[in-house]
Amino acid sequence: MRDISKxxxxxxxxxxxxxxxxxxxxxxxxxxxxxDKLGLQPDERVLDIGCGIxxxxxxxxxxxxxxxxxDGFDTFHVGVEWCTENITPEFPNxxxxxxxxxxxxxxxxxxxxxxxxxxxxxxxxxxxxMLNSVFTHMMPEDIINYINEIDxxxxxNGRLFATFFLVNAESTGLMDAGKSSLxxxxxxxxxxxxPKDPMDAVGYDEKFxxxxxxxxxxxxxxxxxxxxxxxxxxxxxxxLLITR
Numbered sequence: 001m002r003d004i005s006k007x008x009x010x011x012x013x014x015x016x017x018x019x020x021x022x023x024x025x026x027x028x029x030x031x032x033x034x035x036d037k038l039g040l041q042p043d044e045r046v047l048d049i050g051c052g053i054x055x056x057x058x059x060x061x062x063x064x065x066x067x068x069x070x071d072g073f074d075t076f077h078v079g080v081e082w083c084t085e086n087i088t089p090e091f092p093n094x095x096x097x098x099x100x101x102x103x104x105x106x107x108x109x110x111x112x113x114x115x116x117x118x119x120x121x122x123x124x125x126x127x128x129x130m131l132n133s134v135f136t137h138m139m140p141e142d143i144i145n146y147i148n149e150i151d152x153x154x155x156x157n158g159r160l161f162a163t164f165f166l167v168n169a170e171s172t173g174l175m176d177a178g179k180s181s182l183x184x185x186x187x188x189x190x191x192x193x194x195p196k197d198p199m200d201a202v203g204y205d206e207k208f209x210x211x212x213x214x215x216x217x218x219x220x221x222x223x224x225x226x227x228x229x230x231x232x233x234x235x236x237x238x239x240l241l242i243t244r
Contacts, residue, residue, distance in 0.1 A: 002061060002062055002064075002065075002066075002091075004058070004061045004062055006090050007058075007061065007086060007087055007090055007091070008086065009023060009024070009058070010023070010053045010054065010079075010082055010086070014053045014078065014079065014082060023055060023058075024058060024059075026055065027055040027056050027057075027058055027059050028058075028059040029234075029235075030056060030059075030130070030132060030161065030239075031056060031059040031060060031063060032059075033161065033224075033239070033241065034128060034130065034159070034161050035063070037221070037222060037241050038128065038159040038161065038221075038241055038243070039159070040063075040127075040128055040159075041068075041127075042063055042064055042065040042067075042068055043064075043065050043067040043068045044064075044068050044127035044128060045068065045069045045070075045071075045125065045126050045127050045128075046060060046064070046068070046069070046070045046071070046126070046127070046128045046129075046130065047070075047071050047072070047119075047121065047126040047128070047129045047130070047153065048070065048071070048072035048073075048130050048132075049072075049073065049129065049130065049131045049134055049146070050073075050074055050131060050132065050133065050134035051072025051073060051074045051079065051080070051083065051096060052074055052076070052079045053078075053079040053082060053083065054072070054079065054082070054083040054087060054096075055132070056072075056130060056132065057070060057072065057083060057087060057094060060094075061087070061091055061094065064093070066093060068093065069093045069094075069095075070093065070094045070095070071095050071096075071097075071121065071126075072094075072095070072096045072097075073096070073097050073098070073099045073119075073120070074096075074098065074099070075098070075099055075100065075101045075103055075106055075107040075110065076106050076107065077098045079096075080096045080097060080098040081098075083096040084096045097120070099117065099120075100112060101113070101114050101117055102114070103137060103138075103199055104197055104198065104199040104200075105137060105197055105199050105200045106137070113141075113142065114138060114139075114142035114145060114146065115139075115141040115142045115144070115145045116145070117145065117146075117149070118149065119149045119150075119152070119153055121153045122153070123152055123153065124153070124154070124155050124156070125153055125155075126153045126154055126155065126158060127154075127155055127157070127158055127159070128158065128159050128160070128161070129150050129153070129154060129158065129159075129160050129161070130160075130161045130162075131146075131160075131161070131162040131163065132161075132163055132237075133163055133237060134146075134162070134163075135162055135163065135164050135202075135204070135209075136163065136164060136165055136201060136202055136203070136237060137199050137200070137201070137202060138199065138202060139190065139198075139199070139202070140189060140190055140204075140208075143212060144212060147212055147213060147216055147218075148216070151216045151217075151218075154244075156244060157244065158243075158244060159241075159242065159243050159244075160213075160218065160240070160241075160242035160243075161239065161240070161241060161242075162239070162240045162242065163226075163237035163238060163239050163240070164203070164204055164209055164237060164238045164240065165182065165184065165191070165201065165202070165203035165204065165226075165228060165229075165237060165238065166203070166204060166205075166206040166209060166223070166225070166238040167184060167186075167191055167203045167204065167205050167206060168205075168206040170225075170229075170231065171229040171231070174229040174230040174231060175229055175230075177230070179229070179230025180228065180229040180230050181228055181229075181230070182201055182203070182228060182229070184201075184203040189204065189205050189208040190202055190203065190204050190205070191203035191204070191205075209240075210240075213240070213242055217244065218242050218243070218244065219242065219243050219244065220240060220241075220242055221241045221242060221243050222240075222241040223238060223239070223240055223241075224238070224239040224241070225238050226238045226239065
């Protein structure tokens, strides 16, 4: 295990900007899933899409060896700058970069749409791609492009961890019963909690979401349903564990 004592946790006000909660525990829970259920190895290459303030970085600092690597990108510059200044100098195999992509909630001034974005990484260069609370802020055409890019950068044995708000019969029933933390309004295959700011929280019809991955040859290994809609679960969002 590598010594991470020289890297301090980000300040509390930045935690809040990127979802709040127990910063270390929530990050470790997600990395443990990738290790235990997707077979993440210490020498593998991880891409963290929507890296935020480094929530997934901290457990990986201990787990990944010097032969492994981590790349993260985000459209919200504050987190990228903090991680670059505080993590990369001690761990040069952990790299972060800002991408100027439009998001009505997080980066409304950008011109480039996620549907047009080409990931700045080579083909077949990543073993694991992680998206925590990213597809919950994206429109369908954006997600389709991201899945195409993920397919391009993943190796033949690559794996994928992604979270959603999946709308199915159970979650719809719980929302109708007033038990959900979100009220999602239907707009075709996607749902939004706020029609005035639709990218603030976006849900997807479960069959549509799964089909987007299956059309590219991905296999849904497991769905860990979350408690966002009022069901009993140790996870908040719905987590998809995906392989080739």
